[in-house]
Structures are given as C-alpha cells and as structure tokens.
Amino acid sequence: MTTIKTKPSDLDRPTSGSDVGLPVRRSFFRRLTFAAGGVAAALASVPIIGYFFRTPEPTTLPWIDLGPISGFRKGETRLVTFDNPLRQPWDGVTAHTGVFVRNEGAIAQNGAQFLVLAINCAHLGCPVTWFPESGLFMCPCHGGVYYADGERASGPPPRGLFQCIWRISGGRLQIQAPRFPTLQDTLKDEPKSA
Amino acid sequence: MTSWLSKIGDWFDARLSFRGSLLPILKHPIPKGAAGPMGWWYVFGSASLTLLLLQILTGIALALVYVPSADRAYDSLLYLNYDQPLGWFLRSLHYYAGSGMVVMVLAHMTQVFLQGAYKYPRELTWLTGVFLLLCTLGMFFTGQVLRWDPDAYWGLAVGGAMAGRVPGVGPQLVHLVFGGPIIGGAALSRFFALHVFIIPGALLLLLGVHLWLILTRGVSVPPVPGQLVDPKTYDAAYEKEVHDKGVPFLGDAMLKDAFVSAIAVAVVVVIAAIVGPKGPSGPPDPTMGGANPRPEWPFLWLFALLSLSPPSWETFIMLVFPLMLIAVLLAVPLVSNRGERAPSRRPVAVLGVVVIYTLLGILTYEGTASPWSPKMNAWSGDPIPEHLLLKTPPMELMGAAVFQNKSCRNCHAIDGIGGRRGPDLTSVASRLTRDQLIDQISNGTPGGGNMPAYGKEMNPGEMATLVAFLSRLRPDGEPPAQQPTHDEPPKHEPPVQAVAGRRPLATAPRP
Numbered sequence A: 001m002t003t004i005k006t007k008p009s010d011l012d013r014p015t016s017g018s019d020v021g022l023p024v025r026r027s028f029f030r031r032l033t034f035a036a037g038g039v040a041a042a043l044a045s046v047p048i049i050g051y052f053f054r055t056p057e058p059t060t061l062p063w064i065d066l067g068p069i070s071g072f073r074k075g076e077t078r079l080v081t082f083d084n085p086l087r088q089p090w091d092g093v094t095a096h097t098g099v100f101v102r103n104e105g106a107i108a109q110n111g112a113q114f115l116v117l118a119i120n121c122a123h124l125g126c127p128v129t130w131f132p133e134s135g136l137f138m139c140p141c142h143g144g145v146y147y148a149d150g151e152r153a154s155g156p157p158p159r160g161l162f163q164c165i166w167r168i169s170g171g172r173l174q175i176q177a178p179r180f181p182t183l184q185d186t187l188k189d190e191p192k193s194a
Numbered sequence B: 001m002t003s004w005l006s007k008i009g010d011w012f013d014a015r016l017s018f019r020g021s022l023l024p025i026l027k028h029p030i031p032k033g034a035a036g037p038m039g040w041w042y043v044f045g046s047a048s049l050t051l052l053l054l055q056i057l058t059g060i061a062l063a064l065v066y067v068p069s070a071d072r073a074y075d076s077l078l079y080l081n082y083d084q085p086l087g088w089f090l091r092s093l094h095y096y097a098g099s100g101m102v103v104m105v106l107a108h109m110t111q112v113f114l115q116g117a118y119k120y121p122r123e124l125t126w127l128t129g130v131f132l133l134l135c136t137l138g139m140f141f142t143g144q145v146l147r148w149d150p151d152a153y154w155g156l157a158v159g160g161a162m163a164g165r166v167p168g169v170g171p172q173l174v175h176l177v178f179g180g181p182i183i184g185g186a187a188l189s190r191f192f193a194l195h196v197f198i199i200p201g202a203l204l205l206l207l208g209v210h211l212w213l214i215l216t217r218g219v220s221v222p223p224v225p226g227q228l229v230d231p232k233t234y235d236a237a238y239e240k241e242v243h244d245k246g247v248p249f250l251g252d253a254m255l256k257d258a259f260v261s262a263i264a265v266a267v268v269v270v271i272a273a274i275v276g277p278k279g280p281s282g283p284p285d286p287t288m289g290g291a292n293p294r295p296e297w298p299f300l301w302l303f304a305l306l307s308l309s310p311p312s313w314e315t316f317i318m319l320v321f322p323l324m325l326i327a328v329l330l331a332v333p334l335v336s337n338r339g340e341r342a343p344s345r346r347p348v349a350v351l352g353v354v355v356i357y358t359l360l361g362i363l364t365y366e367g368t369a370s371p372w373s374p375k376m377n378a379w380s381g382d383p384i385p386e387h388l389l390l391k392t393p394p395m396e397l398m399g400a401a402v403f404q405n406k407s408c409r410n411c412h413a414i415d416g417i418g419g420r421r422g423p424d425l426t427s428v429a430s431r432l433t434r435d436q437l438i439d440q441i442s443n444g445t446p447g448g449g450n451m452p453a454y455g456k457e458m459n460p461g462e463m464a465t466l467v468a469f470l471s472r473l474r475p476d477g478e479p480p481a482q483q484p485t486h487d488e489p490p491k492h493e494p495p496v497q498a499v500a501g502r503r504p505l506a507t508a509p510r511p
C-alpha cells in the first residue's frame, strides 16, 4: 500500500484564480502589492489630475467702475477700456480689455438706460470695430456686421453682440467684469462654479 | 597612435557595446531596390526627422531667452529679435524649419500612400505617422500662440470660441484651455507647456514607436505593378527578398537620406536668413483696433472652408469635420491593407491625392486672400479713383463722400480698390436701377444676408446723394439699368419684412 505523500505547501496552493500554483503566502503578497500599487497610484494621480483640470473661477464677478454717467453722451457709442479684475498679476497688457458703451437715453423710472457690449464678435470671438458714421460694428474675421444696438445685421454671427450686466451706483456706471464670452456662456449668465 | 585610439574605443565599447547594439541597427538590411534609384522616394521621412532635430536644437536655444509670461513674452521676443546676438536668426530658423517639417511630413505621407507602403504589415507605422502629423500641426498652432502678438491673442480667442461650441461641456472646455475666465497669462503658460513639454513628449514617444516599427517591420520594397500584397505570403517573400538581395541601410540608402536632409537644412537656413523672423506684429493689447487675425499657413485652408460654407454647416465643419478627416486617415490601412501597391495600377488613389492637394491649394489661396473679410481701413484708406470723380456734379461728389463715410468701401471695391466682401460697384448702375439701389441700401440683403440694412443709418439727403453717385457708375456708352415697369412684381421683399420686421426702414427718400 502506498501512502500518498503531499508536501505541506501543496495543500496551501489555491485551486482557482490567477494565483493558481502559487503558495498562499506568496499569492497574498502578490495581491497586497497590487493593492498597494493601486492606492499609491490613486494617492498620486488624483491631486495631479485635479491640478490639471481644475482652475479657480470666481463665483461672484467683481464690478468695474466705468466713470460718471454724465460722461456718456446720449446716443454716442464709445469704447471704454479698463484692466479686467479677473486677471492674474502677470497678465500684463492682455488684461487690458474694453467694452462698447452706449447711452440709449433716459427711460422713465430708472434713469439712464445703457447698453454695454462686449468687444468679442458673437461668431468666433474676433474684435469688432465701431464705425460711428455708418452706425455699424464690423468684424474683420469673417465679415460679421452688427447694428448700433448690438443686433446682428449681416454675415455669419448667429446672434447679436454679447451684453454685459451693468448698474448705476452713486451716479457712476459699473459693469460686471466680463469673462471671454461664447455662445453657451454669454456674459448675462452667472459663471458656473467648476 | 591609431592603436592607442582604438584601445580607448575598445574600452568604451566593452561598456557601451555600440558595436554589438547600435551598429547592427544602422546596418539593418533593406530591400535592394530601396537603396537604388527608387530610394530617392524614401528620403522624406528622414528629412522630417532631421528638421525635427533642428527644431529641438533651436527650440532649446529660444527657450533660454523667451519668457512665457503674458506681461514679458512680447518684450522677450523683441529682445530676441534685436538684442540677443543671432536671436533673430534662430527665431526665423525655428519658424521656417517648422514649416519645412510640415512640408516634409506631408511629402513623406503622400509617398507612403501613393506607393502603398502603409499596407500589410505596416499598418501601425501609418497609424503612428498620422498621430505624428497631428503633433506637428499641434506644434505649429501652439508655437503661433507663443509669438504673443495680436494674431496669437485673437487666434486663441477663435480657438476658444470654437471649443465653446462643443455641446454641453463647451464653457468648461474654454475655461480649461484658457486656464481661467479670460485670455491671459494662464493661457500663455498652458500653451507654453503644450509646446515644450506635452506635445513634444507625445511626439518623441510616437516617433520612437514609429522608428521601432520601421526597424522591425522593415522598409517596404519599391512597388512593382502586379506584385500584390497578400498577408499570408508577404512575410516569407519579404524575408527572402531582404535576406537574399538586401543591402545594409548604412550605405547608399543612408547617403541619399543624408544628402536630401542636408539640402533641406541648407534651404531652411537660407530662407530664414533672407526672410528673417516672423513677428511679433505688435503687443497683444486686446483693445487695439485693426487686429485682423489670420491662422498660420497650415490652417488657412480650414479658415477658408469655414468662411466659404453656409453658417448652418459651421459648427459641423469646426468640430466634426476635422475629426472625420483624422478618422479617414486612420482608416486608410485598415480598409485596404492588401493588394496592388504600384501607383500606376491605383488610379483612384492617385486621383484622390491630386484632388485633395488641388482643393487644399485653392482653399489656402482663398485663405490668404480672404475676400470675405471687410477691409477695416478702406473707408479712410482706399479713396475713390480720381478719374471717376472728374467733372462730377456737386451732388454726386457729396454722394461719393457719403459712400466713403458710411464705410461702404470696407466691403465694396471700386475699380478693384477696397474690400471684396460685396460686389465691386464700378459698373453698378448698369445692373441696378435707382429704385433697386435705394431698396438694396435701405434693406440690405433680404433675410439678413451679407449686406446690412442702412435704412436707419442714412438720412434722405445722404441717400439721395449716394444714389446719385452710384447711378453714375457704369462704363461709358453702356445704358443705365432698365426701370422696371409698374405692373411687374417688386423684385425684393417688401421693406418691412427684410430683417424679420425689426428694423425700421427708410423708404425711397424724396429729395
């Protein structure tokens, strides 16, 4: 009669899974290594990826002072330039931006009625120029044209010029700091917190 | 002396084992035909590689001086151009070697396509090649941003506006690309990182794979009409060809590559020295008027395509069409990886290449001319030719002034001078009657087409003088346009409907 001799380690071998054939201790260590690797990778990559894909965005937009309302003559459209407070300290001249302001005249209750238009064409963001003689805004890129009230006149833009939110405070015209406007993110929306 | 040197050589080789590793790679056998006269077709890839090395070298050199900060970048470019010895030349060389690289990559790709070298077993080589092309173009775009002049700034704006059209995540995407709510320092830093780390990293990685595939899959045999690629028999046949008749790459083939690379480098160096650096055209002040951004030349065709297509196709052309083009390029070896390789037996492939390059050429030309852009300074800068104003009565002269003042010149040329968005008006009076002119000027193109309605912006006096002036514009001896008879239906929509009824319109002024 032959006795079947089993080596003790054979009894420890798992019989299924990817660890087939490995001693239990070693297969445990193998799994532990995978787990440790996973944890290490997550610990390192979550903040790194977060850093790449999250950028600070103001939840409330600061107000910019454009000067006393008496400085805007009725019916006149003027490019008003300022440094955008949404800038970073090292933005230099690129933080310098402008809006077209038009005093549309007084309406009954709330005093002067202003129209504040972004400089960016509603088509693809190029800078529009105001031609006072013809009362038109023209865009150099693809020939978009807008009327004095910012409505689309001709060319490819799918809508009128973007309008900034304005208010009058202490007899001065103020606008909400304009971010780069696009078709889905017009200046009249609240900024979406990322 | 020589034995002394070779002893040093041996010492190093015992440690680096160049002779055992690098030399066999350089000497890898290639088909005999590829080393003969047909080998001249095979030189574009290595020329691209040589120009890439030049780009790395000049890029590093420029990075020693360039400041990737929004408030300093422009100054550092001027410093490079005027103060840093030979800075102007390196900037110029970096630009023209980059252009040369695009040209060489395209030539390489065209050759591989025409000679069917992408077929089995080199499908992956083609796929990595397509991504290498995308990296090269990506380097071109990001490089233009680093020039940090109005073109760069507004180029970013256009790119951002395009990204902003992506359904759903558009705004988040714009924010991600700019690194903030406005275009500024964060955007420049991002594009700097893309231009010097991210895209070059991807490019070098892909290039490694591409070269590895060339070594392991071998260089294709010059195509022979009638010799079909069949994946079942190809490997054995190629093996036999290369083993029996193959020659080492280090030799005639490499000599051709080196010769063409040398010519390519010499050409870009000469062009760079003659033409000089590109830009910067001015400080990137967003409020400065007169900016008229144009994309770099490899993208002009897309700019033209976009401008020439109807607005309703635009978002598709911006967002989907480029992806489709890439998909088509990627699909090439997957769709046809066997069969005939010789261009003489693949007329469709040859025709395709001819058609594509013709289209690209025409669109690029259109992009350079961009007749759809108003000429923003034509109202003051392009006067009406004097001979048209000789012996003109005062009323018509006034009209000419109105024509100039109302910036009609920005879109309409006279005698070929002025904008080209609208038709040239040199002989408009032989096409349109007085009433038609008034209607056209008041209401613009019906439905908000290409001409704005001037109805509100012109008083009757201005309209009268302008029309009087325009009515004179016809060639000598040609009769004026015929007055439509009264019972004829009006040619244009009734004025009120012209711009969806929102614009009050001046009807014919009665002077």
Ligand code: FES
Pocket: A121, A122, A123, A124, A125, A126, A139, A140, A141, A142, A143, A144, A155, A156, A157
């Ligand atoms: S960006 Fe203004 S018309 Fe296209």
